[in-house]
Amino acid sequence: MTGDTVIDCGGIGKRYRRSWALRDCNLAVPAGHVVALVGPNGAGKTTLLGLAAGLTLPSEGAMTVLGDQLPGSPRALDRIGFVAQNAALYPGLPVRDLLAMGRHLNRRWDDARARTHLEGLGIPLDRRYGRLSGGQQAQVSLALALAKRPELLLLDEPLAALDPLARHDFMAVLLTAVAEDGLSVVFSSHAVNELQQSCDYLVVLGGGRVQVAGEVDDLLGGHRMLTGPTAEADRIAEQLPVVRDRRADAQSHLLVRTGGVDAPVSAGWRQQRVGLEELVLAYLREPTASALPGPRGAVRPSEKALLS
């Protein structure tokens, strides 16, 4: 790996006619991770992946991939694999022809890998792409992307249309490739509940901005769910950045960022670590909250992440 970041963008924005799909997006994804890109529909996930793949040009700001490459440049295209949403390929062509197309169109191409991959799954090479099942189509798209031996693999909603078994198979192939090649993966997903097994880096997009970016372990270690008397909730909220604040008459639940240590709270409070799904949902429900990479453990007590 030549660069230490796979995606690096500063103040990038993309406007479609009048509306901004992505605005003022600052993100530096380090290499060597499986990155999950989550966010509600219309958050800009597809746009961000399209920008990284060189399919779209940003309206403002600049982006580099794989260190210092411009997205869409020949060197970047050689080294990045891309699997589009719904894995759309030419429905009238047999799988064999799709593989041959990939071989003709790429400087780096590992035909044996793609064949082994597809034969291992029992996908007939002479069948037309349009006649394969959804899971098989996704596998063919993945095989085409992996045969480029990419350093970065971008996947746009690869799991959205798949049944649970197909999802499992897909992730198994993907994670094997990660283990073998050490490639970086960025995939967007709705399946928040399946993230914990597959990704080790998380980016949450909301409303066209980056809300959360960080390694999963750091994020999980850096947040605590505090449960305690509502009367003291205000005092806690002044001391710690609160992501999500749910108060009832007697008891309150505060999801706070603690910077990796337990929160300094009185005995009346119970604190728990949270799961990835809970964390993601909390951020998605609070579009103004953010947790962006900074010096670890440097969260000042007075820092308020909850702006509203």
Add this chain to the structure above:
Amino acid sequence: MSSLTLAPPRSAVLRAAGLRHRPALRTLLGVLAGLLLVLAVTGYYVHAGLDRSGAAGCDMALRSCNERWKVFLHGYGPALTVGGNLVYFLGGALGAFVGAPLLAREFEHGTVRFAWTQGAGRTRWTAGGLVLVGGVLAVATALTAAVLNWWIAPLATHAGRFTPLAFSSAPPALVGRVLLVFTLSALAGAVLRRTVVAVGIGVGASVVTNLVAESLRFHYRTPLEDTVHTLAQGSLDHRWEGGLWATDPAGSRLDLNRLYDLGGDYYGAEKLLGEGGYSLHESYQPDGRYWSFQFVEFGWTALLAVVLGAAAVWWVRRRAV
């Protein structure tokens, strides 16, 4: 990994385009093969009819020959005219059906996201598709036009090869027009991303191109001028007549009707031409210029096709998905 191949040859993108467009090219060749069969069978009957009528080798200035020609036209004229007009107006539409889906369908099906993220890049991918499909289309059209030209030839025995229906069926002119419509439809498909609309634009362009070409055609080369002193028609040499006017003894130009007025009737006018110092002038393109005209027409349509193809590639380069 031993099986990892590096740097495919530059022609590889054409082979990839061949795989991508193989179903469409098969359909095109199938349709043209069917068309050729129909042309061969019907053409055989038309030519046999012309031979039977005896109008093929005779001099059209003779009355008897004209009568034979009328007999032939009575039997086969309608079929020839319908076929000729179909080609005349819709010959270029072949390019629309092939060109419109070339890029538009990639957008409609979302396959651009695959095609444009391969190592070859979107520019070479688009250019490769246009070159390969355009090349096959040109060769297939040339073959079809050669047969078509033979099929329509009886219609030209009387009026010459410059007759619009015959001229626009000949290989160079038809290939140029088909290529022009092909790249225009491909460009429209890239811009509008709708196959059906792009086909419509291409079919419209096929008609317009031919009408424009016909209005320009006589001026491809400076016409020759002939001066005669008789109204009687001489032997036909299949020249393409562009204009006819008379001059008085002083050399000033007058309308033919004015000449008839001056002479009183046909014979009076004939006498003025023969003895009165008046002369009749004709601007024309000789039959020998036929092929140079074909290639001039091919030249400008093909050049325009290349420009439109380059525009399509340029559009794809700057266009986001």
